[in-house]
Amino acid sequence: MTESIISELNHIKADFPQYADKAIYWKNTIEEKETFLASNKHPIIFIGNVGVGKSSIITNLANLFIHGKATDRKTLQVTSALPIAAGRTTICEVQICSSDNNPLKPLKLVIDPLNLDEMRKEISIYAEMEWKRHQSQPRNSVKDEAEPTAIEIQRVIRNMTNYTEYQKYVTQNGIRKRQTVYPIKKAVTKFKKVEEFTEHLIERSKLKKRTQTEWHWKAYDILSLKDLKTIIENINLGKAQTAMLPKCMTVFIPSKILNENINFDQTLIDTRGLDGLVEARDDLFTYIKNPRALIVLCAGFNDAPGDTLRSLLNHMKNNALLDQSLKRTFIVLIDKGDAEQVNGANGDRVFGQDLKIEECQRSLELTGTLEDMLKERMIAFDVLQDDDTMIKSLINQCLEKVHQTVNSEKETLVKHAQQFINNITEEYNNKLCQQVDDQIKETIKQNPLPTSPLLEDPLLGMYSAINNSRYASIVYASCRRKGVYYNLNLYAAAGNMALSEAARQYSPLIKNVIDTIDDLEKDQSLEKVQNHISYRKEQYKKALINVITDYSIRVKDQIYRHLIDNENLWIKCTNEWGGGPGFKIRVIQRIKDWESRQQHINAHEIILIEEIPFLAELSYSSNDFCFKLFVRNLRALRQIEWAPNGLNVLIGANGSGKSTLLLIFKLLRIAFDRDLPEAITQVLGGSYNLKFWGIDDSEPIELGLDINEETIWRLKIITGEGKEYQTEEYLQDKKRLIFSRDTQGNLIYNDNSMVSDTKLGIRALIDSGGKETSLRKMASLIQSFSVFHDPDLWTLRHQGSNTTETRKLHSRGRNVLTLLRQWQQELPNNHRYNFVVQGLKAAFPNIVQNLDFEEAGNTLIARIYTPGNELPSPLKNEANGVLQFLVLLCNVASSEEKSLIAIDEPENNLHPYALRRFLSLAEKWAREYKVTIILATHSTVILDELTQKPEKIFVMKTDLLKEKQPIRLDELCDREWMGEFEYGDLYKQGEIGSNEDGN
Template sequence: MDRDVAIGRYIASLRDQADIKQNELAKKLPWSAAVLSRIESGERSLADDELEIVLNGIGTPEALKVKEVLSRKWDVLPEAALGDPDADLLWEAEQAAQQVHALAERPDVKQFYERRLVRYQEELISAAALVANKRYRAAFIGTIAVGKSTAICRAEGLEISTSKGMPKAVLETGAGGITICEVHLRRGPSYGLIVEPCTDDEIRRHVSEFANFLLNPTQPTQQQDDGDGETGSPGISREVERALRNMTGLRRKRAEKKPDGTIVPAVDEARVLASTISDAKALSVEILARMELHKRYRRDMWHSSESGKAPLEWLQDLFERVNNGRHGEFMLPKRIELVIPNAVLGDESVSVTLVDTQGIDDIAERADLEQHFDDVHTVVVLCTVFNEAPATAVRQLLTRAKEGGVRTLESHVAILALPRPGEALAMKDNGYPAQSASEGYDLKAEEVQLKLHPLGLSNLALTFFNSAEDEPGLLRAFILDRIEAVREWQRKSLREIINGANALLENYEKAQAREVMMAAAQSLTTWMDNNAKITTIPNKHVHESLLAAVRSAHARTVYAAVVRDGDWYNLNYAHQISYGARRIATSIIEPKLNAFKVIATNLLQDEQYADAHDLVQQTMRAAELGFDNLVRKVQLVGQSIYADEMCADIDFWRDCYKEWGCGSGYRDRINEHNRKWFEEAHLGAADARVLELVKENWEEAMVEIRQLLTQD
């Protein structure tokens, strides 16, 4: 943004905060209201003395500080935005970074200090970037029909009054399985909808699988003891199938009873078409032709008064048509963005996007859900039915995140229980019903804490929200509170680095401080000499996560993954293998990281090492960063195992494909193929690759820490 525009807008915001009208301020200044308007729009620049006149006219402490803020010279970090509530903290980081850089550039600086100074500068830049970034997400994750969409619309006032009393949500809701893709709600210039469409390859694959299903419908078989009733469509999701039918006009028509008593039988127009075309490719071509993809060019649409509808009614209607494939100008969506002109959650200081993820309808361990746990600017809101809180899917996701080495669960994750009317009052205490909803919530909170205790997460943030009865502000305040917890986590990290850098600068010339640092460094180095090396062989395997997912998934989900060579959003082989690799890395390295932190914490609690505390904290951060980088690198190795070898194994997928329709035990047979691929055909090569990478990267992390500790 142009500097004059930024200054003008900030002056306008300061004037609004002071509750001074533009005309009132102009009377205090040597200019007219028209000139002041040009200043606030950025059309007219201000000399330093003119700026001071305007700021003195406003007169608030914030206004009087602006000149000092604008005089700051930023050399290392990007300049903080005017009005950034963290501007002073970022300026502290800039000042520390300037001094650190200046000292590191001196030719007489010893290598021990130079290495630490260079690392401090890198840490300051990285941590300051997190604090300066004011874009956050709140990702709502839960099972289908849990009420995520309704809660989001209720919190944001995205509701339309109806004659039935209960308002209608702008996001289409129902009994689950409604939304075709992930939906993002964010602020923009006006009310609008933006679609990220499926690629041509993705559309062709959806159509091909739909055609194959129409030509080869799964015949109902006798329900087997293991629950592998192989009925229904094993291919595309019901949401995508519904959209394809609407886009092509190949709908299902229900049986209809006429006034004369005759019954018109039900008909499936897609199956009628399939009965006339026996070749799958030809049927796919016909379906694609009926979709008229050349007409589906639009990627966004914005409300105007010409629509004849109120903004929310227009947005609700548009979303419903796009979501169901009934809008002739939009392609099949991969992601939908709803745009509103006001600040999401009502907070102007941050930019928040609410993410309504696709509901969990089989297994919870999906890549599109678990990726949110690694985003340091995302609050993960795990939604659960009140009576089941925390639901099995919630506990599964938390367990996997913990086993996968996610270290930010307490600051970045929250549980949202969504009770329906009457459920809180049905709670009992020693046999007596709760006397109020609040008491019912308290009783349920105790249950939630007990269930989370085995995971070490009994203090996880928790709230209850009844979308039919509770005030929307309650949910807004909770989400904003969790975002503030993330922001404070980021600020705390930056403050620690600033304090450490300043301590190093202060102690640079002190011989006594150097002696204390040498003693502390010796303690940490001794531990590393005796314990840092990896000697244990993991008792887990890369493919264990995949085997567990196949065992718990519905047979149709497994089949859908098999026919896509493992690339199915509900059961993705690459994601399961990558998680298995990450879990192995965590199981090996996390105990060593924790042991190292115990030694470091003991030094931090000992006052005789006060002059070395910044060194100890810096090595702890280096160890934690090394751990975080390691588990993510290992995760990529897991993905490459699938992409480079497993996906290309035509014989493996052909053998798996043949197992469908062979009776009971389908999932067990698929898992036997999976197990043999890893353990027999490739002789545990995946485990060996992961272990080798873990050793290599942990040794590199230890080398970096030793360099910080070496007193040369």
């Protein structure tokens, strides 16, 4: 049946283009489920603290015993083919897989080794540690402080370099004692420099001879297992002379051994023991996210569940991406003969285990960590006394439940896909589908998302991981490895913080949408479109996972790209080691200092809301300040229809009309404040040649604004010979005429007539007390426009600002100092002043620390305090770039909520660093205060910063006179093609906004 469904969906994709997207979605989703069900391979992931006993359970489940199952702790170590001890025995992750695909090699060992550079790095870090321990002044360390090289890795390097520690007997005061001898200690003293000692160890390790990665046996028997045990032990100890230090070891054994009493093809994975922050373990979260993986959380019996596993469970439960993994998780309390000692057990081992399980469940319930599903999947297990069938049975149950769930989901999908196919031509169903979508949209509207970035600081997870690390030496170890240490992966910490924040903010919205969809599924009147309801439900489930995963990966990867090769920063961080208390604080400050100078770390500001159906369109339309500018036949502007929102960048060839387009906003504002003739004179230099060249005389000039596509205002300018012109004007709301004004100035409003002279009709009605909501909304919109251009830096430098000009910021910034001081003095406007000063400090960290003002008569000047200097210097002594930046920040800070500002050529006089800072600050202000900001520019720096954000870039073209302009960049050019380039390069090469457009 499934094959026929897929075939029919393929036909629909070809024959009904309007339904192709839905057909593709059904096909892909069904095939995903089928692919999952077609395989019975599943990794079983064992996670637990160092020394908890994971390896002993895995040995038991895989039957990797040489002489049969052990009966006591001592023989367990002897008879197990895997290393088993009290912890820190295994140097890497170990996997046990089936060897059935290669019957000639029923037993095989494969290692994934460190490469030469990685091994040299490990030896270098170890050499430095030994050098400081035996040559330098010892550092004042915290009690139980960990070392930057793990104990098991130290052991490997000592053995690889033939400095194996050993024990001997000595007699002191007549008493014979055993003493450990450390040859490495003596070796250190022979060298004067740590670099020499490092090279000595690298030479002795003979790294180039360590190339073997595979060992195999032709039979699976006791002798082969003994040989396997020896080789693994030698690799773990660094005594295998042909093997490099491994990242992972994989043992292949026959499936009939590995999967005995298991209905699936399992791979048993023994992860490295937890000994730090779970959120900084990249390997663990990769496994947890895998929908095929079964998670086995191993807890020490006496202290179960333990803080570390409790923290991991909290991460899983409180994250929309990870919480599904709880359905694939069970907990094992590893009993090492302690059950009989449990209070109340009275020596009964089984009863003691039951009591401990109940105690563990209560502990997790009290903290809100335990899911009901986990109660049935918590067992106690003693390797020596319990039958492994209890764990195998639980593995079977969990995996069968996973397959049953997926199969049920597939059957539902097939059923609804068939309904989609059957009803595809029914027009009535389209209306019902629209009804479903409308209810979903209403839910989205009622659950607005925050407008600020999910993370104010993308490195927050990194700072948190550093700060919360138990040992400063672990932070040092991570810094020595450029942030990539198995126990503290700083990039993983940053990515997991991004994942958590994205899930925290988007999960409630998706939950509410799915709740709405659940209600729609119960609506009998919608029975015929259950396929569409199911389609939307699957979409939203996937969308949440896709959005938060994408956000996490992009944040993590971008930080990694910028930091992994930054030798200078990591050297500065490691050099803080040995500087006394506060090492972690100093490392965080070093990274923060570096971060403050970065402009290209912006992945945290972008989230793919387009992945979530309807969210993008509703996010844009839900803004109260949603308007469209309408212009026809005015100077260089042939046809303008533009709905700018948030931050907008306007580009185009010289003469394409960019500056004229910005001036339209100024024209409308002055026309409202005063009258149209004065606006035309001030802004356009008079009415001569107002009309677009070559246009028929019968076509008027038109200006207009639409608000939310409901309230429409139009102003027609009808030109005659020379400078003469007449105007017509009207306002309508929801297709109802509010007022009209003819060429003679006669204005009709509510069936009453009045004369408006040269005033705009909308202004005349406001002055006469017009109370129509649409009238006042349109007036407020026009009054919110501000246009800034050509900053008057000479006047600002030599004459300061006039203290009497306090109403609004001048279009050329002449009164910028007056307003800046006013913002400083007025509490409600402090945020504007702080925005400017903090922005100056960010763009010019070595020039600006603070500002103050000095007044003489009606003149106000500013002074700059530079870092480290108590005395200020006059602002007039600063570079043009500082003054330009000051004016630009004030342009932005002067805007009110839901207003519009336009700035022409902000890049003048600015260094690229400062320009990138300005763009970031402007975008943040626009987002926070719902301000529309338009930047008309030729700057390739600005365009490069907006690479991957084509929706913010609009192009004016001289060769598209019959089309509406400006054109959004991703509507002008193929987004996938643009993805291969920086936008600044495209502009520079003439691919977009070129002067040759008309040729």
